[in-house]
Amino acid sequence: MLSTMQDTPLLVSRILEHGRTVHHRSKVTTWTGEGEPRRRTFREIGDRASQLANALRDELGVTEQSVVGTLMWNNCEHLEAYLALPAMGAVLHTLNLRLPAGQLVWIVNHAADRVILVNGTLLPLLAPLLPRLESVEHLVVVGPGDLSLLDGHRPAVHAYEALLAGRPTTYDWPELDERDAAAMCYTSGTTGDPKGVVFSHRSVYLHSLQVNTTESMGLSSHDTSLPVVPMFHVNAWGLPHAAFMSGINLLMPDRFLQPGPLAEMIESERPTHAAAVPTIWQGLLAELTAKPRDVSSMRQVTIGGSACPPALMKAFDEQLGVRLCHAWGMTETSPLGTVAQSPAGVSGEEEWAYRITQGRFPASVEPRLIGPDGSVMPWDGRSAGELEVRGPWIAAAYYGGAGKEPLRPEDKFSPDGWLRTGDVGVISDDGYLTLTDRAKDVIKSGGEWISSVELENELMAHPDVVEAAVVAVPDERWGERPLATVVLREGATADYRDLLAFLRDRIARWQVPERWAIVPAVPKTSVGKFDKKVIRKAYADGELDVTTL
Amino acid sequence: MLSTMQDTPLLVSRILEHGRTVHHRSKVTTWTGEGEPRRRTFREIGDRASQLANALRDELGVTEQSVVGTLMWNNCEHLEAYLALPAMGAVLHTLNLRLPAGQLVWIVNHAADRVILVNGTLLPLLAPLLPRLESVEHLVVVGPGDLSLLDGHRPAVHAYEALLAGRPTTYDWPELDERDAAAMCYTSGTTGDPKGVVFSHRSVYLHSLQVNTTESMGLSSHDTSLPVVPMFHVNAWGLPHAAFMSGINLLMPDRFLQPGPLAEMIESERPTHAAAVPTIWQGLLAELTAKPRDVSSMRQVTIGGSACPPALMKAFDEQLGVRLCHAWGMTETSPLGTVAQSPAGVSGEEEWAYRITQGRFPASVEPRLIGPDGSVMPWDGRSAGELEVRGPWIAAAYYGGAGKEPLRPEDKFSPDGWLRTGDVGVISDDGYLTLTDRAKDVIKSGGEWISSVELENELMAHPDVVEAAVVAVPDERWGERPLATVVLREGATADYRDLLAFLRDRIARWQVPERWAIVPAVPKTSVGKFDKKVIRKAYADGELDVTTL
Incomplete structure (x- = not known):
């Protein structure tokens, strides 16, 4: 029997229009170092995303499935690109500005980026690579920068604000297939070429819903989140799209990622949540010890990327009253894999034993441990195996390049399609993951x-x-x-x-x-x-x- | 460009297995009136759901897409059926025991239920109808009841516990299409025949994710929810599946829906959340005024079905410290349409103005108001129109009957596929719905x-x-x-x-x-x-x- 439900696709354009209307008063605040932060409402962000889509289509010839790179910090313009590009049917390709030049060049060429949006402050990084970027026809420069660096290079150069100015603030978003590409991100392993993960509208939408559940980050329009984790790497843990879905205010640090500015923006803008890797928190703790600031607005901090020393978690608890909560994931998992919210009915040392795990799996991330002999290991907190996962926002393959088949290296994907994470660990009987080693x-x-x-x-x-x-x-x-x-x-x-x-x-x-x-x-x-x-x-x-x- | 994501279907079997394992310690407590409540863990519920699936397949010949009716109160066995039937590929058909006999007969025959699970206490209601139920081959009687009422009737009779006893506690759940039917529920309008809404695995899964977001009910394994709203009507507002997805403990009232027993179970089992129509809360308030009980465990109550008098909301706030939160929906909307969580930055009378609305739309429920002249009305809080909605858990049609085309009456569905809710109202510029009338x-x-x-x-x-x-x-x-x-x-x-x-x-x-x-x-x-x-x-x-x- 077929259901009688509507077959409405799960699309980023819905997230955009929802945030722009229902949550129009929610705010994106971009730190500018000195002076007043750049403040925009979700309505302004949505309007500007529509202007960007119009400009890209009408001026730069961006069409459905064009790949558009972003070489940008976490700021409101990057969020506009996060929304506009997938919504118009193009592919948002976030470029990791920390990669070695050779890898960046390889990645842009492999994805065949036609356009790159680049923060003006990052032109010194991009300009020297331009002669080797084969597919790039247009550069859109966001914010001030030394444009003379681009002299003599082939791509046409556009200023972001001039490009948007006067464009219509609406766009007739196409009804895409939810399995179409929405975004892509390359992961650089220690061996071989970088590998591209292509996220779908479906995976982005489902991931955003999960981020907003109470068992994951559980934020709402009453919160302000500070994503220190970069939007150019694993999608800032899903926060940009999740925020527009449920009206979470965002505080964007732009390039001001040092402990001093972070402490300053927390004290002045009072976020309730933040997300970053452990080294950021280590630095912030030292900063706050040396020069105390009021960080009492933060009630929860999501921490991932690598395991957090328990001493650091306890220091945040005890010295700052801020709860650090572990999460685990990777580019191939969108990235939300596990979140270490405590289970009900535990406290003290028993609770700490849960908090220092990588966390608990949500329903949409199904795990299994493959042991030394290739068999599935039990969830007993002792039997180790390589973690494999399955689910609607987990990668099944890597991008093969334009017109080429996807890549399914057998050390990364099992014959029955599960992702091999390359991590070895154990799972407790209540679904908490503890990683103990890399498989290699x-x-x-x-x-x-x-x-x-x-x-x-x-x-x-x-x-x-x-x-x-x-x-x-x-x-x-x-x-x-x-x-x-x-x-x-x-x-x-x-x-x-x-x-x-x-x-x-x-x-x-x-x-x-x-x-x-x-x-x-x-x-x-x-x-x-x-x-x-x-x-x-x-x-x-x-x-x-x-x-x- | 196609994404490289896994194409994992969204299935109820995943919800079942997730709840059974990761949330195995969460509990379902079924009130029994006198004596100790019936207490089961999610692991036991999951095991028993598997036993039920094995029994239905092996003994009763239930196959994929068989329709199985449930004529049951809110209890742990009903939850077992909620999980087992969709997971095995059958269709859960909840029967509304409050309907007139003639409508119940019509509905069972139209859906062609092959099996009915019935609470023993409801046999006096069901037995007289049996001669007119054409398709029913088996009755499974859950709990004690007067079996002699079934003497001389055609369907074979099975006792639920005997049927489950000794069956395997695992089941090799089929990999279904997420658009396959998972459950169905008939809505009885004031005119014409009842109309069947057929929910898909996809719609149930997405709806469960939404229920668990902070902006909707926002519950987790730290909560215990008391669904007074019946599972035989609009899926108890999605709580059964949402609970198994994120480990929410459930307190099931069974047939004890009078104010006295409700007050008693709240005091003794200490739920943090409850869901019911306004009349239940009116009755409970009177009961608690006459005979105070400790209901301080409840922090939030979802209220729907019809608009709640503001005086009742204020009385709960002020006298009991319990926050009543409006929600709106209908069978055709799975049913979660809107939830009246307050927006950020309001308090006092301004907040009350939001709380007495029907609530705010989530991203997956896209609304529009069609005004007197057929045009789309603005969201200005003043311009009234008939509410139409679109989204992945909204009905596109009604069930036409076995082998027949779905029904799309034009007073219920617009030519471009939106559901006509039959409600007239206004929407504020921040997406809060206020209903002012029925369209008719x-x-x-x-x-x-x-x-x-x-x-x-x-x-x-x-x-x-x-x-x-x-x-x-x-x-x-x-x-x-x-x-x-x-x-x-x-x-x-x-x-x-x-x-x-x-x-x-x-x-x-x-x-x-x-x-x-x-x-x-x-x-x-x-x-x-x-x-x-x-x-x-x-x-x-x-x-x-x-x-x-």
């Missing part, structure tokens, strides 16, 4: 998995250990075994046997490494993470002085 | 509309008027004009001219009725509403003593 770093020893991160944490608990990195090395009998590389503090007296004995008291005997190397420093990646590839190569090349116990 | 009762006078309800309210404000009903009557010059029928209090001294003068002070002159009749009583429908059909007929038949001024 876990040590596969005799059909069991040993978490490199857990070994490192235990080793670093030893008073003489400054840093420890554990990697898998080949082993004839067990397949793989852990190699512990350790940096000792100056004047340390501990030797291998002491560390071995220390570990034996704390972890299962079969997990304790036999191979040890004391090193002067752990090699790091450009973003400061342990570079385990380098350690594995050094071991393979015989460049490490390894002691086997 | 509004008086269409010379290209303008006069609200019969507004005239009645003004007339009833006169100290001598007990009741007043205003209907449209044909008028040669204006098309239609209002006829005021008035019931005066005993010993009243007012005459027509006094009432006329009273109205002229309060409403626009052109809206004041010329035709008047003093009547001993206003005729009422079976549910106590003014029966305006009867008045119109009496006028047409010359049976009213009408004075024209």
Whole structure:
């Protein structure tokens, strides 16, 4: 039996028109450093998004499915692009301004961006790349910038405000298929080319509904949210579209992401919510300790990107009365995967045990753990496996490029279509995820998995250990075994046997490494993470002085 | 460009499995009158739903798209059916036990229910109808009841608990199309046959997400909700599926809907939320005034079905500290249409002006007002029109019957597919709906509309008027004009001219009725509403003593 329901598609244009009308009084405040912030209502944002769509179509020839890049900070104009581009049927392609130049060039060419909207302050970054950008016909410069940097380059240059001026504030948004592309974002793995995830109108719409449920962020038009997490990376965790759907006021930090300006804008604009990675909060805490500000307006802060040290969470609780709430996700998950709201009926240490997990899955993100032997592991809080997820806002493939088939690398997607997250963890019987390692770093020893991160944490608990990195090395009998590389503090007296004995008291005997190397420093990646590839190569090349116990 | 997102369908089976696992500790408590309530966890409910699905398939031959009726109160077994039937691909058909026998028979035959799940306490209602139920092959009796009432009737009789006992607690739920039928519910208009609305998995899933957003009901696993509004009518406002999606504990009143038991269960089980029509709250307030109980656990109450008297809302606020929140919807809208959460930045009388509206539209319910001349009216809080809505959980048609085309009566659906709600109202510039009349009762006078309800309210404000009903009557010059029928209090001294003068002070002159009749009583429908059909007929038949001024 077919239902008798309307077959109304889930489209970004509906979010735009809803926010512009029902929530027309909600505000977007963009920080400008010095002077008065730029303040716009949702009605103004909606009107300007319509003007932008008209301008892009009539002046720049942007059509349905044209890819338009944005190289922009979090500001009201970026929100206008977030709404206008998908609504008119074009594809919003957010460009991560932190990527190496070569990757940015590769990404723009692969997505075949016809137009790039760029903040004037980012022209020094973009201009040198222009000779290598093959598809870009137009640049739209948003805000002040040194336009002379663009002299002699091929793309036509437009000023954003001049382009919008006098255009109609309405647009006859097309009735798209909800599975059409709305936006895309490239994720840069540590190996191989960047990979493009193409979000649909359907996935954006459903994700926005979920963000607005009480179990996720639960914000409404009574809130003001400060998305520190960039709109050029994993969609600012879905906040821009979720905000326009339910009238959440936004405080946009633009390029002022240092602790000082953040503290200042929180004190002066009084947001109730913010979202950022742990390092931002670490910096803010230090700033507020050195120079106290009133941040009492914030009742909840969503924190993700990497695990937050529990000490930092407790410091925010106790010193500032602000609740940091873990969330986990990735570009491939739109990104909302889990949120660590506490379950009912717990408090004290029991509640902390939940708060330091990555969080609980919503109904639309179905998880499974694939164990060492390829079987699905139980949710018992102990049995580790690689996390795979399925759901309507989870990627099934990567963009293959214009006219090409999507890419489904088998290390990223299971044969039955689930996303392989590359994260190893456990799930509690009530659906809370705790990540313990990256799949590529876990040590596969005799059909069991040993978490490199857990070994490192235990080793670093030893008073003489400054840093420890554990990697898998080949082993004839067990397949793989852990190699512990350790940096000792100056004047340390501990030797291998002491560390071995220390570990034996704390972890299962079969997990304790036999191979040890004391090193002067752990090699790091450009973003400061342990570079385990380098350690594995050094071991393979015989460049490490390894002691086997 | 196609997105690279997974094409995971939105299915009730996902809601079931999610609630059973992630929210397994959440509880459903069913009131039993005397003695201990029946308490089940979501895990038990999920397990039993699977057992029910196995039993229905293996014993009763229920297949995908079989229609299964439920004639049940709000209780945990009804929730099991709410989950199991759609998840297995069958269609949950909730039967309204308050309907006249003839309508119930018509509905069961039209939907071709193969099986009916019936509470034992409702057998006296069902048994006499059995000879006329053509399609019903099996009855499943839930809870104790007088089975002898079923002797000699054709359907096979099964006891619910015996049917479930020993069945597997898992079921390999089919991967359905999200547009397949999940549930159906008939709406009984005042004219013509009842009309069946067929909800899809997609509409149920999206509606559940919306219910759980902060701007709608905003409940989570920290809440316990008491749905007094029946599951046999407009899906208990979506709470059963929304609850399993986000772990909201449920307190089920079963058949104990009188003020006394309700007060008792609220005091003893401490729900944080409840949902019911105004008459329930009127009764509860009287009960609590006569015999105080502790209802301090309730922080919010959703109220719908008809407009709530502001005095009742204020009494709950002031006497009980419980916030009554208006919602509007109908079977054809799943039913969530609007919810009257206050906007940001208002308080006092300004906030009350919002709270007494029907509420604000969410993004997925797009409204328009069609005015007297067929044009779309502005959202200015003054321009009245018939409310039409569009969205993914709004009906596009009615069920035509097995093998027949859906019905799209033109008084119910516009040519471009919007639902005609039959309600007349205004929308404020920030999307709050105020209903002023039923479209069939509004008086269409010379290209303008006069609200019969507004005239009645003004007339009833006169100290001598007990009741007043205003209907449209044909008028040669204006098309239609209002006829005021008035019931005066005993010993009243007012005459027509006094009432006329009273109205002229309060409403626009052109809206004041010329035709008047003093009547001993206003005729009422079976549910106590003014029966305006009867008045119109009496006028047409010359049976009213009408004075024209």
